[in-house]
Structures are given as structure tokens and as C-alpha cells.
Amino acid sequence: MxxxxxxxxxxxxxxxxxxxxxxxxxIYTDDIEHEAYQQLHNxxxxxxxxxxxxxxxxxxxxxxxxxGSVIPCKGAIIPAAVGVDIGCGMNALRLSxxxxxxxxxxxxxxxxxxxxxxxxxxxxxSDKARASTIRSLAIGLDPILGKHPKLxxxxxxxxxxxxxxxxxxxxxxxFIELCLDENDDVWxxxxxxxxGIGNVIGQYFIRLAQKDMERHIHQLPDKDLAYFxxxxxxxxxxxxxxxxxxxxxxxxxxxxxxxxxxxLKKKLPKFAISKEAINCHHNYVSTEQHFGENVYITRxxxxxxxxxxxxxIPGSMGAKSYIVRxxxxxxSFCSCSHGAGRRMSRGKAKRMFNSSDLEAxxxxxxxxxxxxVIDEIPAAYKDIDVVMANQSDLVxxxxxxxxxxxxxx
Numbered sequence: 322m323x324x325x326x327x328x329x330x331x332x333x334x335x336x337x338x339x340x341x342x343x344x345x346x347x348i349y350t351d352d353i354e355h356e357a358y359q360q361l362h363n364x365x366x367x368x369x370x371x372x373x374x375x376x377x378x379x380x381x382x383x384x385x386x387x388x389g390s391v392i393p394c395k396g397a398i399i400p401a402a403v404g405v406d407i408g409c410g411m412n413a414l415r416l417s418x419x420x421x422x423x424x425x426x427x428x429x430x431x432x433x434x435x436x437x438x439x440x441x442x443x444x445x446x447s448d449k450a451r452a453s454t455i456r457s458l459a460i461g462l463d464p465i466l467g468k469h470p471k472l473x474x475x476x477x478x479x480x481x482x483x484x485x486x487x488x489x490x491x492x493x494x495x496f497i498e499l500c501l502d503e504n505d506d507v508w509x510x511x512x513x514x515x516x517g518i519g520n521v522i523g524q525y526f527i528r529l530a531q532k533d534m535e536r537h538i539h540q541l542p543d544k545d546l547a548y549f550x551x552x553x554x555x556x557x558x559x560x561x562x563x564x565x566x567x568x569x570x571x572x573x574x575x576x577x578x579x580x581x582x583x584x585l586k587k588k589l590p591k592f593a594i595s596k597e598a599i600n601c602h603h604n605y606v607s608t609e610q611h612f613g614e615n616v617y618i619t620r621x622x623x624x625x626x627x628x629x630x631x632x633x634i635p636g637s638m639g640a641k642s643y644i645v646r647x648x649x650x651x652x653s654f655c656s657c658s659h660g661a662g663r664r665m666s667r668g669k670a671k672r673m674f675n676s677s678d679l680e681a682x683x684x685x686x687x688x689x690x691x692x693x694v695i696d697e698i699p700a701a702y703k704d705i706d707v708v709m710a711n712q713s714d715l716v717x718x719x720x721x722x723x724x725x726x727x728x729x730x
Contacts, residue, residue: 334714335652342366347652348376350711352664352703356382361390363542369397369550372612375653377623378711379662379703385527385545388622388663391656393609395616396551400530400559402619403606405523407563408570409495409514410602410624411633411659412578413644416585417593420505423725424588427499427687431726433584434497438577439489440730450487450576458483458572461565465522468558475521483518483569488576491516492730494660494697496635497581500642500722506595508722509581510642512635514604515570522566526559560606567605574600599631599644603659611654618654626650626657626716634716635660636705638697638727639683643709645716657715661705667696674698688727697729 339346339358342365357380364386365374371393380389385401392402424430439445448455462483466472473479490497490513500508515522530547531538533555538544549556586592603624606617624632628649635642640661649655665673680690682699709718 334711336711339365343368344370344373346374346376348380349653349715350376350378350380350708352707353380354382357387360387360543363546364390364392364399364402366542367399367546367548369395369548371395371614371616375656377653377656377658378708379622379658379660381663383621386621389658390619390621391623391654392619393611393616393654394548394619395614397548398556398559398606398617399546399548399619400523400526400563401545401547402621403523403563404604404621405520405527406514406604407519407523407566408568408602409512409604410570410574410600411510411512411635412574412600413508413510413598413633414578414582415502415595415597416507416509417595418507418589418591420501420507422589422591423499423507427726430499430588431687431728433588434581434726434728437580437584438497438728440728441490441492444482444485444489445487446485448484449580450484450572454487454572454576455484458565458569461568465558465562465565469525469562472521472525475525476517479518479521483516486516486518487569487573488580489513489516489573490577490728490730495730496638497577497728498724499726500724502644502720502722508720509578509585510633510635510722511574511577511581513570513574513577515566516573519566519570522562526555526562529555563606567602570602571600599633601625601632609654611651620656622659622662623656624659625655626653627655631719632657632716634658634705634709637661637699637702638688638694638724638729639686639699640702640705642705642722642724643718644720644722646719647716648714650715653715657712658708661702661708663701664703665701667701670696670698670701674700683727686724686727688724689729694729
């Protein structure tokens with residue numbers, strides 16, 4: 322395979338290193354396709370990468386930049402290294418009820434959640450989010466749209482859309498689940514991001530970076546790696562916009578969780594909430610200090626795993642998931658995987674599997690089992706147990722969860 326000449330085999334936990342760029346790429350798995358190798362090698366050739374790049378155990382090829390990449394940048398940011406679902410992440414809440422408090426037939430409970438939370442491209446028919454949340458987000462968005470009015474034209478009814486998409490799921494690999502842990506405690510777990518408005522912001526600034534670099538774009542190994550230098554015209558604008566989208570994604574998950582809790586309160590007589598709650602991004606930018614420098618860290622398909630920090634690593638819709646605590650490993654920039662990671666494309670999954678396969682692989686889970694979600698079949702993802710084994714020095718396991726209900730768009 323092309324590119325293997327600059328791969329060095331290592332002992333665990335870092336299983337491979339790409340050494341032919343300006344900085345090394347340290348990879349926490351040996352299960353990585355050639356296209357992702359090439360993407361990581363391309364990123365390692367950029368002049369502003371600090372120390373090295375870390376690739377998580379769920380790493381795979383992504384649009385623009387590699388999913389599962391953690392990239393420390395000195396004085397620059399690559400919008401594609403965050404992607405278009407800015408602030409996408411997880412929210413989990415442990416409840417004070419047990420498995421035996423759930424009904425024997427979970428279909429009605431799944432239907433009630435689906436009737437409350439719009440999925441796919443749908444949105445609420447009226448404003449469902451708290452008025453204080455809407456006001457706070459509107460105050461932050463107005464200056465961004467004032468500087469970049471073209472963003473207003475990129476989405477139909479932009480203000481109404483982002484307000485009514487607060488508390489909605491989306492499609493693809495986004496989900497809502499009810500899970501049981503090793504003690505039979507019930508958890509709510511969900512995965513979603515910044516919805517349509519985050520997508521518009523992401524695409525807009527990726528194109529803007531490419532336009533700003535028109536005279537230099539030929540010098541890049543890939544045009545999708547166009548970047549903003551610190552101090553350039555649109556650098557601060559991008560930081561402001563991406564920060565807003567991250568806040569929106571966080572609030573979107575909070576609003577969904579609030580609506581789901583309301584459903585369960587009505588449906589489960591013994592319902593009660595525990596104090597344990599986690600809400601974390603896995604597509605985002607943050608300013609952090611690593612290896613003696615203040616840097617802009619982009620995590621695309623990776624979560625922060627600082628020492629003692631709680632995180633969520635979901636498997637596929639028929640596999641187990643994990644609540645973890647970070648070990649603060651500096652080589653990963655205090656990061657870990659954001660899930661199992663795709664093994665095959667959505668198109669390939671649809672060609673290889675059918676509804677019978679999906680039903681067999683999601684046995685015991687109350688979920689959709691129709692052709693519309695075959696691209697999310699568990700076999701399309703890497704083995705979550707192998708992924709967890711490959712990051713044993715990045716996180717420790719607090720809880721192991723298994724799904725009993727899964728809602729998908």
C-alpha cells in the first residue's frame with residue numbers, strides 16, 4: 322500500500338507513527354485505512370503544527386480532515402479540522418431507577434420519545450427551548466451575522482430555524498438511548514451537535530479560508546486544509562462563530578435531555594434523576610497548553626480526557642458504550658476516542674447488509690430495524706472492545722452501558 326514506507330511499527334499504546342512530515346503523527350491503532358493515513362500525513366506537512374498529531378483508536382477517513390484527529394496549532398486554525406457539525410458531542414444522565422422499573426415492552430417508551438424529539442431534518446413547530454437560552458444565543462449570533470451577512474442567505478429563515486432546532490436530534494449517527502449499566506442503573510445518553518446552523522457556519526468558513534488562501538492554495542497538500550493565520554482578517558471571526566456554534570450544540574443537548582426527562586417523568590412512576598451528568602464536545606476548538614506552548618487544539622472525533630475528567634465513548638447501536646474518566650496522557654494531548662469509529666462508508670454498508678442483518682445485530686434493542694438506518698448497522702463500525710483496549714492508558718472505565726432503547730433519525 323502506498324505510504325507504508327513511512328510508517329513505523331511501535332509497541333502499545335501508540336501502535337503506529339507517521340514520520341515523513343514536519344511533525345510525527347502518533348496513532349493509537351493499527352486499524353486505519355490508506356485514505357486516513359494520507360490525510361494525516363498531509364496535515365503533518367503544515368508549518369504550524371506543534372509537537373505532533375495524535376490519532377485516536379477510532380480514527381477513520383473524514384470529509385476535509387481525519388475523524389479521530391487531535392491537532393495542536395501554533396498561531397493558526399484549520400476550519401476543516403473541526404468540520405461542519407461544530408460542537409457535536411454527547412450528553413449522559415444517570416437516573417435513580419433500575420432496570421426493573423422499566424416496562425417489559427419498551428416500544429411505547431421509544432414512541433413517546435420519538436413523538437417529542439424531532440429527528441432528521443425536522444424541527445419543533447414552535448419554540449420549545451427556554452426563553453433565557455434563546456435570548457443568550459441570539460445575543461451571541463447577531464454580531465457574527467452582522468459581519469457576515471452571507472450566512473443569513475445560506476439558510477432559509479435562519480433565526481426561526483436555529484430556534485426551532487434547539488432540542489432536536491438530527492440524522493446520521495446521532496441518537497438517543499436508554500441504557501443499563503453494570504448495576505442495572507438506567508441512563509439517558511444522546512449524541513447530537515449544532516444542527517443546520519452549525520453546518521452552515523462550518524461550510525461558510527471552510528470556503529472562506531480557501532478563498533483567503535487562493536494565492537497560496539497550491540502550496541497545500543490538500544485544499545481542504547486551508548487555514549486562518551492568527552491576526553488575519555477572518556481569524557477572530559471564525560473563533561467567535563465556532564465558539565457560538567459550540568455553545569449552541571451544548572444547549573441543544575441540554576434541551577433534548579430536558580424534554581426526554583419530561584417524557585420519562587410521565588411514563589415511569591418511580592422516575593428520579595441522579596446527580597451524575599456529563600455533556601462533552603467531540604468536534605471543537607479549545608485553547609490549551611501542551612508541551613510548553615499555548616496552542617489551539619482542534620479535536621475532530623475526539624474528546625478531552627484530562628486527568629479526572631468524565632467522558633462518554635459510545636459504541637454502535639447494537640454494542641456497548643462506556644462512561645470513562647480521563648488519565649491526562651500528554652502524548653494524546655489529554656484526549657481519547659469519541660466512539661467506535663466507522664469501519665466502512667455508509668454506501669458500502671447499504672450495499673453489504675439488509676434489514677434482516679440489522680435485526681439480527683440489534684437483537685434485544687428497541688430501535689428502528691428498517692432499511693432507512695442500515696448505514697448505521699453495528700458491523701459498519703469498529704469493535705468497541707478493541708478501541709477501548711487501544712486507549713487503556715488514556716482513560717479508565719467508570720461504567721459499561723448496554724442499550725435497551727435507541728432512537729435514530
